[in-house]
Amino acid sequence: MGLRDDVERFREVGEERREDLKEFITYGDLGGSGPNSIKIPIKVVDLPSFEYDQLDKGGVGQGQGGTPDVGQPVGQPQPQPGDGDEEGDPGEEGAEHEYYEMDPEEFAEELDEELGLELEPKGKQVIEEIEGDFTDITRSGPNSTLDFEKLFKEGLKRKLSMDFDEEFVREACKVAGKDARDVFRWCREQHILVSLPWVEEAFGEIPEDERGTWASFEEMEANVERTTAIQRIRRDGLKEVPFRREDERYRHPEIIEKKEKNVVVVNIRDVSGSMREKKRELVERTFTPLDWYLTGKYDNAEFVYIAHDAEAWRVERDEFFGIRSGGGTKISSAYELAKAVLEEEYPWNEWNRYVFAAGDSENSSNDTTENVIPLMEEIPANLHAYVETQPGGTAINATHAEEVDRALGDTGNVVVTYVSSPADVVDAIYEILSTEDGQ
Template sequence: MGLKDDLERYREVGEQRRQDLADFIQYGDLGQSRRDEVRVPIKIIDLPEFEYDQREMGGIGQGQDGTPEPGDPVGQPEPGDGDEEGDPGEEGGDHEYYEMDPEEFAEELDERLGLDLEPKGKKVVEEKEGDFTDITRSGPTGTLDFERLFKEGLKRKLAMDFDKDFVRAALKIEGWGPTKVFEWARSEENLPVSRSWIENAYDDIPNGDRTQYGSLAEMTASVEREETARRIRREGVDQIPYRREDERYRYPEIIEERERNVVVVNIRDVSGSMRQKKRELVERTFTPLDWYLQGKYDNAEFVYIAHDADAWEVERDEFFGIRSGGGTRISSAYEVAMERLDEKYPWTDWNRYVFAAGDSENSSNDTEKNVIPLMERIDANLHAYVETQPSGNAINATHAEEVQQHFDGSDNVSVAYVTSPDDVTDAIYDILSTEEGDNER
């Protein structure tokens, strides 16, 4: 095994030591990743490397340049040198990162959670030719299906061929002539023989041989009949009787390439009640969902909307950290979302996901009167609401429950509850499995 093999082995071990994907989502440092690059921590493994030879750098006890002579005091030990006691280190172990793109992240999350969400294509952007699997009766000569033509001709050959020696023998029965043999061949033997062929064959038989057999029974007992298929295998085929109606031409199947676009609208409550732990739970849930959908679709765009009593669009970098001291009116965010989607992301061309999160506290009657009707009006592959209440449900935290009760049994609305990082992967599964179950919408 060479040095290159050793290095590859070390890298494989490093990948195996990376943080488990579920642990990373629940407890890892998501901030080290970007939207298009997921960085999962792994413990550093020192790779083998060359070092300079130390033997020419002086030895021990040389007594030069201030080096103590044997027996000289060397002073007090430095703090920490050889001291087994003391405060434990404050820094964690060194880490590097295993980098994966969103597509790899989506594949691994599918495997980890047992999902297999199939992206939906929307608008047809291209029609291309697939395999030549379809058949038509006309086409360019180059697409003629010769194998099919040969098979059709061969079947006709088998149907039209007959044992000519057997028919000639019938012409040698005493009292039989061309007319009698033609009627016998057609009606009793179902042989595809023509009258003209029989007459020509009869003319070729000498007069003395035309009374060789006294009866049909005597002829059939004397002449061994040979099946057509056996005779063709023995003699081969000189020609195949092709006809124009046997011609079939191959043409390619037309495959529609559909554009798999997705827009993800992330809505977050930034009101005064959304304290740090609640905000962290929102980030831990929404960030993997963004990575997952970006990895699944060809083209992914994201809209981030923050709201208290009012709503406004923000950039991703400020979405998870922004905080306001105002009240809460969740419908304001759905109003902005609907306007933004209708303006730039029409339902006919885009797959649309609307994810909202907060502590379920909402202004009086806003959920029933405004939010639910807006959710019904906004066409989307999936609407999801994630309630983040680290201490459990608050008395006035009823939004998630109201949405869940109204859309109970719906195939495009999901409600998840997250009280701690332990709940995050379950919430992601609940959300994505809801959309997965409606894969043919």
């Protein structure tokens, strides 16, 4: 095993020792990752490297013209171009090994596995129709698509249902005192499917010296063995199958509609004066993994970020988590803006919708019951979620989450969670996503 193999092995060990997702979401630096690249720190693993012995000892060499003679001390080896950084101690390279990088799709897969989730996104907008397997059957089509197997089975069923033991019926024609019509009536009683013309023809072919061979039909049945259609086919083979036009079936490919799985996530957060630093951190720690997860799950994910105090306004992602305001709080202003944006840009019949809101549950008087709850009911969505971020527990005037939960908690697409510390974040994410899973 060479040095390069050693390095690869150390890299594998480093990846194995990266923080697990729960630890990363709860305590990790989420800000170091982007929307499409999640960087998860790797616990320290030093990659192998050569280092010079720092002891103040000389060396030996031989040669002329500036080359040390035997026994002559030499100084420390000098770094050559390309040997490393100009500054810093030897062996300090390796920043590229400090993180394990994954895309949102891998993040979603691992979070599914770690939390036991099975969210299956639904496609809404048809983007193309493709031909699948030849599983559909019609009564017409080109000869190349004729389902011969089905045709043969239909003909064979007819053969088995209509076939009869001709020799057995000819023996019945030899019963004394019976004519062709008597034999035909007896055949019907015995459920032998034979026509009267066939019986009349067979009756006329019986030699005179064989008429009256049997005194009755009962005597004939007792002395002549009747064979089944299967027995005759095994004995004589299958000479013909009675096909009919109505038996023809033609195979057509199943038409499959491929639907694009589009999702829009509306993130709403309270930026009023009561939202202090710890509360803002809990919002970021909850919303960021949810963004990554849904990005990884859907073909096309778009995000709308809305901040609000007593009024609401739309912001970019980079601004969303850093905004501060000294104003009051009116949560309904954010839902009014969310409703307008969704109706104008993201029609419900084409987009999966998630509306996530977070704050400290403090709201202006009666705004929750009179405005927010009716607005949530008016906005069609896969899931509405509200995350209460109150470090250390709820405050006396923090009632918004409880009021929403009491009014809409049983509707199936509304979930309320409580995050009082980073340790609650993973449970909150699980509760949100498992509620959608149960839809």
